[in-house]
Amino acid sequence: MTPVATPFFFYFLSALTLGSAFLVITCKNAVHSALALILGLLGQAGLYLMLYAPFVAGVQIMLYAGGIMVLFLFVIMLVNLDRALKEEQFSRQWLAGCLAAIILGALFVGVLMRGKALFPASSEQIAEASNTQQIGELLYGPYMFAFEIASLLLLVAIIGAVVMAKKRI
């Protein structure tokens, strides 16, 4: 597949992601925040596509935008929003927040300055068509242990959630 108008799409998707991320924290209505978050996640999926990682993009859409965010919305809608609206949006933690933002920003700047040297030289071009297969081979090959640990963790979380929910019935 030949890429079309790459710089345009890159800046467009980045702006979309950043803009919606900003909306997430500024929207007064929690549902609007969640919707902005979905937009952000979709923008991210587009960025993954541009990185020649279609599988990750697909999973991003399916799991984050289609699955997890629906649950988010679910919870937000069941919660009484009227009170949330009355609450002060920016609480007194803004100092700590600023601090965290500065540290994170410093980290980013540092990474940018040191440049490519920080990353392993993995940028051998992966053939687009076999992308999915390679992810599969990596997950079930060298990273098998991490993969299994993650799935076990999720299983525990599921069981925990069921137990907690059952108590209330």
Next chain:
Amino acid sequence: MLDALTSYLSSDTTPGQAGNVLWALIYILIVFGGVSVAVMAMNWLERKALAHFQIRLGPMRVGPHGLLQPIADAIKLLTKEDIIPERADRLVFWIAPLIILCASFAVYVVIPFGPTHAITDLNIGILFMLGVSSLSVLGVVMAGWASNSHYPLIGSLRSSAQMISYEVAMGMAVVSAILMTSLNRSGTGTLSMIGIVEAQQQQQIWYLFKFFPLGFLAFVVFAIAMVAETNRAPFDLPEAESELTAGFHTEYSGLRWSLFMLGEYAAMIAVSSIAVTLWLGGWLRPFPNALTGATWDLVFSLVPGFSFLALAAVAWIGVIRMPKDPYFRVQTLGLAAFGLLLGLIGLVLFAPPVRERIQDIFWFTAKVAFFMYMYIWYRATFPRYRFDQLMRVGWKVLLPISLGVLIGTAVVGVVF
């Protein structure tokens, strides 16, 4: 310019893969236009078929046998007052139908109507389809919430719970079909929609019959889950008319409501296309493995033309049976013209160059049409499930079956 147009025709890839923007646009227009027409036809067909199931006639007034009814409906919906409830969340209320519409139309980007008749062929095709169609849940949830009313809220909660639950079983069934592709001679599997059909061609078997009964079971699970996924009877709880008036779109009217309907029918066609692609051999004609040879190819390539001629004949029988009263003259003429149109299409389909390129689309459409008819049939026959029963079917019946099929497919695939 003209060269660019015609040179593509002789190539054998999809416009998306060829990077041919112009043809991609043309394909998008054709596909989306075709889907819209199909939705209208489906609308008419559903009303007619359902009516005949129920010893009624259905629409008879607008055009001969109500053929123009969908157009009349469309005009009515477009000119209807568009009401937004006063305390609704206007922005979300406005976006929700668009999301559903976009989600169900975006899926068509990867649906292969033939080896080259797709807008594009993504190598994550099936993943893309599942992902994008799962986005329509968002629209449902938003519509229910934004209406600021109890019935839509309950409807949307039901709907999203239902869609998420059935997506799991559906995904498992799809994965078991994808596993089958990896067992072809080349040794690697594929997620591409075209690749899946080609794998079936190579293995010379529809996945419906592969590893019998595993493929069949997976297909059945998918066929049930897809009805639930599109909120159709007997899983139409979100829109359960007798309980929740109209579920999540209770407060919608006019254009916005019609967008929901358009989205729903488009989604029905889309999931049926997935089922056809994965299990029924996509665009492949019946018996490509057994009945081979030039003669059989010719015979099967003539079927589209003949079936259109048969439709034309039915229309002409209708013309003959019309009352001779002058009051019915316009209707009779209309039906005659319609029959003539069908006949002409049939004749065009006999022309060799058209025949070659069109027959894939025909077989694909015919298989999808079978599913569409099943949808109507379900609706006429079954009572509605209750919510807890629906969840039970989803989680306790379909999910275990599909998991078992998945494991079984893997085991059988490795062993044999």
Next chain:
Amino acid sequence: MTKLKTRYGSGVREASSYVGQNCLILDSSITHEILNILCQEEEFDYCVDLTAVHYPKREKPFDLVWILYSFPRNQRLRVKTMLGEQESFPSSVPIWSGTNWLEREVYDMFGIRFDGHPDLRRILLPEDWKGHPLRKDYGIIEQDQQWVQAHLGIESGQ
């Protein structure tokens, strides 16, 4: 019936039978007790109906009428008692839970109050309606004009 008469003496005013239907006219003070006995001991386990009749000229203007039925005996019995204008009557919901709405209807239509009723509100007419339509002094075309004006926004419902 004779058994009841001996037990309660003058409280049982009259035990009669008209066109084959048994009727028991009781003093209002003992009616509730006898209803209880009828249900518990005499197996009148089904209260078919409870209604009232208004006789404005009488000293005690209301007749309360219970129609009882006994499944084991296959027998119907009517129990009547008289009630004054302002008098209330103990609710029979504890005896037959089905009299709940019937008592509400009697309250709605006649204005007779039932003590101990779990939810004594109007049932057929709106809650803020004035007047009790089945009383004889309530005319056939009479209605609560104020209510009509307030809720329907029209001058008159006539």
Next chain:
Amino acid sequence: MPDSTPFPSQLELSQPEKTFLDSNELILNMGPQHPATHGVLRVILKLDGEKVLGTECVIGYLHRGVEKIGENRTYAMFNPYVDRMDYVAAVSNGLGYCEAVEKLLQVEAPRRANYIRVILTELNRLASHMLWLGTHALDIGAMTPLFYTFRDREEILKIFEKYCGARLTTHAFRIGGCLYETYDGFERDVKKFIDFVPPKIDEYEELLTSNRIWVERTKNVGKISADDCKALGVTGPVLRASGVKWDIRKALPYAAYPEFAFEIPVGANGDTYDRYLVRMQEMRQSLAIIRQAVEGIPEGPIMAKVPKVMKPPAGEVYHSIEAPKGELGYFIVSDGSTQPYRVRVRPPSFVNLQALDLMVRGQLVADVIAVVGTLDIVLGEVDR
């Protein structure tokens, strides 16, 4: 989203302020404009998720003061009004009223009149049950039976129309007998009909009785025990489905019913499925009664000697019949004048509707629909 209009009620609908996460109780207002409440019934549901914590019926939207009208009309003039209560079983209503007044007048309808009455009333029971089946199935989501039952009910209405000129509110009977002699071919029409219907009933049963979804939707839904039925005064098919073999046609017979052999179908569990089966059986039993009646219809007068101006002697009478919905009773007090002093209608729908709360507590919203349908209420009769 709490409801803004406070209304006093047993459900304590005016909720206390909810905390941030504790908003799991939902008040849902079902009706009076709702496709599944069969008219203008309004049910306020208190829900926990989809589970029903309590219900409250708000009725009276169709209140026309039938009892008050009765006090201001002569006995004969009030007769057409009763048809407007249970308008899907108008013939039964008329039968009950006519028989009650006949008792008050101490006259008896002639035998032939009683046979005609039985035939029409049973036809009406069939029509009522068919209408019930169609709408009940539609509520549960099966659309198709509705059209089938309406097709077959049409045949009954045609017979009514031929007999008395009206299809729905027939006013078929008069005090003292019937006004109209049967039309030519009445017996042929009725016989044709009772041969025509059994395969149709089989057709309904084929669609529903063993349909898995139907069974799952109705089995163990809206259960009510026989004792609860008796205490609440619930009668008709609902009572019989709980296992009580009680039918006024057998227990306290009226009209010509003692002369016919028929069964009282009973259920065992008192759930929606049993009520469905009981009604289906009742339809077949009604056909058996009609067959016996139309085959043995005697010759003779159809009207007893009734004075033109009816002045029943002072007294009171309660008479009830087995209407399709349950016990339909008339309590009439006469003061010797031409108008009844008091007419009380004992409406089966009204009393049966009381059981709704008991039957749906702890079940799901969808079950409320099923139970409202299975109670077979007609709002014209509930509100009168």
